[in-house]
Each structure stands twice: as structure tokens, then as C-alpha cells.
Amino acid sequence: MGRKQTKSGKIRLTEVAKLAGVSPITASRFFRNPEALSESKRERVDSAVKELGYVPNLAARALASHRTEVIGVVIPSLTNNVFADVLRGIYDSSEGSRYSIQLANTRYSILQEEKLLRLFRAQKPAGLIVTGINQTAESRTILESMNCPVTQIMEIGDSPVDMMVGFSHYDASFAAISHILEQGHRRIGFLGARMDPRVQRRFEGYRDAMKAASLFDPNLVVTTSVPTTVTLGGTLFADLLARTAEIDAVFCVNDDLALGVLFECQRRQIAVPRDLAIVGFNDLEFMASAVPSLTSVRTNRYEMGRHAVTMVIDAIEGRRPREPVLNLGFQLMVRESSMPQTT
Amino acid sequence: MGRKQTKSGKIRLTEVAKLAGVSPITASRFFRNPEALSESKRERVDSAVKELGYVPNLAARALASHRTEVIGVVIPSLTNNVFADVLRGIYDSSEGSRYSIQLANTRYSILQEEKLLRLFRAQKPAGLIVTGINQTAESRTILESMNCPVTQIMEIGDSPVDMMVGFSHYDASFAAISHILEQGHRRIGFLGARMDPRVQRRFEGYRDAMKAASLFDPNLVVTTSVPTTVTLGGTLFADLLARTAEIDAVFCVNDDLALGVLFECQRRQIAVPRDLAIVGFNDLEFMASAVPSLTSVRTNRYEMGRHAVTMVIDAIEGRRPREPVLNLGFQLMVRESSMPQTT
DNA sequence: CAATCCGATGGTAGCGCTGTCAATAATTGT
């Protein structure tokens, strides 16, 4: 790391420049555009930086350049496992770049989102990653006025603000229901909690797949605006059973609910999959090791985070993608809970 | 929000001051120390700010004041549910304050931690929150040279760098084992994954409780450095069974492992709690709704996050706590998995 | 060989705010 700054005090770019025998502005260019320097100067500055242990003052840089090296990330929840994976992808791929991540949590409130976006605008971020495609008109206006690359994540749709990485929740849900139907089930319940826009789209996939088979029945649908928990899965399932006794299968909008349903089945001695098939969504890790193992829809959350950051950074640096919308797809992970019963 | 800045361009503090009929420095003080202004000026500046929709330039502020309004947070994992709760507490209580959170992830590497702390030091944060008490000597030196309040979270110990919020993993674990022993179990297995310092301390609590009862046996201990998953819980349990057939109970260092053990028991037709008691750690939400419901040690993670931020902000603003170490304790949540069998 | 262009470098002038300290006004004590 080179010799630490001694009593002399602050190491500024000027000091580096002096030691390297160049002008401060040349030293500055060393950081921002090293290719513009001649080989010799580049090396001289480089060794001066190391020698002095120089660390750039980000505030000064931001003030002078009217830009920051911050990528804002707006997500609706910190607790939801789904976002943990996305965040990991985001932090992993921001590491090693010059950009730092600034996280903000809307708690599923679009008004809070507006407020946060306004805050971000004031800080002039280099780029922005926002969750979903259902911003308010005002939020969209803010995003468009930001003058920086924006990536919407978690889902895809027409009319991106700028770029998008995600997958179709509708298609994923439709595929899951098709699979359940193929197993011969007719009465497929739908369990939904916190009906945010993406969950809403999963419902639409369910509804359309059921309607296509002429099997849609509103009595099969149980939803709530309450946030998801495992316990809630059991509760919703109990509600469903209370409403209609004949149930072949249950599609849960996420894996926590599915696990809750499994536990409730165990409590009620309902054999899975013999008496009831269960399918979840997201494919959290525990789904594979439950007994019976639980079918789910795998989504590429970590990759979503990684791509979002890469796309934003590329765009900041002028490398715009050919296609602004990146569909990461999904995979149906068929497991025991929805398979023809074995043994 | 007042009239937006029109074509006129940038709204600087100078513009606000002009409109309010005061000097720029007075307007500046309006933000940093409003009580120092006379009632009348304060109102005049306040309405000028609203009138113009003024937003302070944080970079300029940081450059001039040699400080930022950033609280750095260093955690070892983004995926671990435990930290999700802590983070929620942190973000919740930083909201509404002037401070913003800068998150960094060490991935359980103490070298990475050193590197991140060095990075933070360069940015002169207003305060810092770091996980655990096992920093390297170098990390401690960096922390001490930071010249800002530091709170260590997740556990407590002697010799805080500055402040601490957490609980004793040793005591919590000891209490859990004592409870299992009280149920009459003698052969209590220990299952541990990713043996980070806090998990290590849980092991020590287990070991000492077992030794006190003259029941400690190294064959009962199965650990790995692999990160925790539910599936891993099953695997470790299988390993334990392969090693010693006689097992009364299993203590898992976290709830994911405990759930994995439960699933493995279901696979092997081992009745819980009749044939085996299971106790986890953290008390994640699903523990209460598993079948049978699973005993765990509840920790106050959200509160830990909240307190950490509050303590740091208070310290930044000169309100130092009387006691630098805050013990948030734990509660043993006794459930079916460790109770005398019913029915 | 002058005209042109280009890559590499430097000088000047702030970016928008606050630390420091001095200056002024208001208040108090004796």
C-alpha cells in the first residue's frame, strides 16, 4: 500500500502531481482517462500515487465534475429473500468498479418511491436501478429527467424507461399452472399475499391458464394484502379449504406460502402430493429439501442483480446495449409435490 | 414542494440567502444549527428554501466541512436472513435523519473487512456500524483512527472499540442446552455450519453446558465451514447419525439447519419430539408454524439495527450513552419440538 | 514546405458550501 502519509498531512492530487513531475490536471486524467496519458507519464503518476498512498477525495471530485459515482438502487423490501439475492448480485458486481451502491427501500409504497426518486435526483447519481415497471406517472417523469442510465429490474414489459432486466411473471405463472393441469388436476387453488404488481401478474397467468382450460373459479382464489409469511400460507390454505372442499392442487405466489401450505397439510393429515399438489414460486433453497420436495419456479435473481449493474455501468460509460430489454427467463423445477405419487 | 426551479437554473444557497435577505452563511446555519438563528430570520430562510425548492449540494457540503453525512455499515452477508432484519432496523431508523447508509459486505472475510474499513476511512463517514467483535488488530486500528462513533453489533463483549449492541451468544446457547437437558435428554448433538465467531461462541455455550452435566462427547459435534442451507441441515444430521446412533436431541446453530433436520427426520420416519428433540437458533418466522413447531432462541435483530443507528447518531451529535454496551438479550421460545410429547 | 490536424499537456477559474474569526446588536449586572 506504499508509505502512509506521514506528519506532512494531507496528500492531495497536487502532491502526487508534484512527485510525478506533471501538472495536477494530468494527474487527474490518470484516474479518469488513463489512455490519454503517454506511457511514461502514466507510469510516473501511478508510482507517485502508490508512493504517497493517495486516495481521491470523492466530494471534491463530485463537486467539480457535477457527477457522483453512485448507483442508486430502489427496492420494495429488505426482508424478502428474493431481494437479498438480487442485492447480492448488485453488490458483487459493483465491487471492483469505481461505483458505489446507494440503497433505498420503498416498503412497497409507490409514494415512498416517488419521494426516494426525488431524493436521488438531488444527488445526481451516475445510474439508477429500480424495481418493477409500475412506477407512478410522476416517478416516470422524475426518472426520465434524471439524465442517467436507468435499469428496471424484476420484470419486463413494453416501454422501458431506459433498460430492463427481468422475466415475465405472467409466463412463469402460466407455465406453472399448465404443468399442474398436465398432471390431471382440475381444481387448482391460488394463494396470494401482498398483491404487489408482480404478484398481480402471476395471478393473471393463473387466471388465463385456468380460463383456457375452462376451469377458472373465483372461489379458488384466496388473496390478502398482508405481507407474506410461512404461517400465512397455512392460514390462506385453511381459508381456501373452508370455502371449497374439493381442491386438487394449490399454486402459491411464493415459496413461503407453499411451505406454510405443506405444514398445514401435515397438520391436517392431507397427503402431498396424493391428496394435494403444491407449487410455489421463486425456488428458494429449502424447496428442494422439504418432504416431499416442493415444485417451484426458479428465477434468476442473482443474475438479475449482476446484469442490472453491468448494464447501468456500461451505459454510463457509453456502451449502450443493442437490446434495452433483457429477459432472463425462468425454469419450472418439478419436484415431488406436483408429481404423480410414487411409492 | 414549492415552485420548481424554472429556466433560471441552479438554486444555490446564495439564491436562498438573497431571497431571504440574509447572508449565505446565515442561510447555511439554518440547516446546520437552526437554533442559532433568530426566529424571524429562521422563518425567512425557511420560506425561501420552500419557495425556491432548494436542495443542498451534499458534495459541496462534504468538501467544505471535511465531513459526510454517511453512516457506514459493514456486515458479513447479504443473504443471511438474520442480517435482513438488522438492516431493516438500520434503514428504518436512519430514515428521517439527515444521515444516509452506506452498506458494505465482507462475505465473512476479515481481510475483506480490513479493505472495506480502509475504504470507509477514506470517505470520512460520520459514523460506522460493524458486525461482531472479532476484528483483526489492523481493523481495530483503522476503526480507532477513524475519529467517528463506531458501534459493534450482533454480539457483546469486553473492550468495545466504542459502543456495542447485541447479546451473548454463549449465554443464549447455554440456556438452550440447559432447557434441552431439563427435558431429560442426555445425548444432544451439535450441528454447526459456517463457523463464524458468533457460531463459535454458540458452540462454547453448548460445550460448557454439556461439560457441566458431564455429557460432552466430541462425537456429538458435527460442523462444517460451508455456508448454511436447509439441505445442509439434513446432511449434517445424517453425518451425526452415521457417527452415533444414540441421539436424544439436536441443537442447531441456526434455524435453517433445524428445518433441514426436521425434514430429514420426516424422511427417516424419526418422530419429533418423541424420538428426537430439535432446537434451532434465531427464531425465524417459519419455526412457529413447522409441524411440529420448532423451539428456537429469539434474538432481537430488528431492534439491534435500530439501536445501532440511534446510538451512532446520538454519539455523532454529542449525546454519548452512559453505558457503551447495550445487551438486548434473547428469549428461549419453547415449542413442540423440544417439549414432552403430547397426544 | 506551408497548412492542417492530432495527441499530449498545462493554466485558469471555479464547483457550492462552511470554518474561522471578526463585527455588530442585544442583554445583563452593579
Next chain:
DNA sequence: ACAATTATTGACAGCGCTACCATCGGATTG
């Protein structure tokens, strides 16, 4: 009533960096 004290306020001078434009050889061109 007058000095001493305490609240308010302001002037000045940067903080450390980069945008912008100017400069200056040297390569390219017809």
C-alpha cells in the same frame, strides 16, 4: 449609566478537484 457579556450575523478564504480552453510539438497531407 456604562462596561462586560452574550446572542446574532457577516466577510473572507478556501476545501480538492475537474471543465474548459489554450498550447505546443510533431505527424500528415497535397
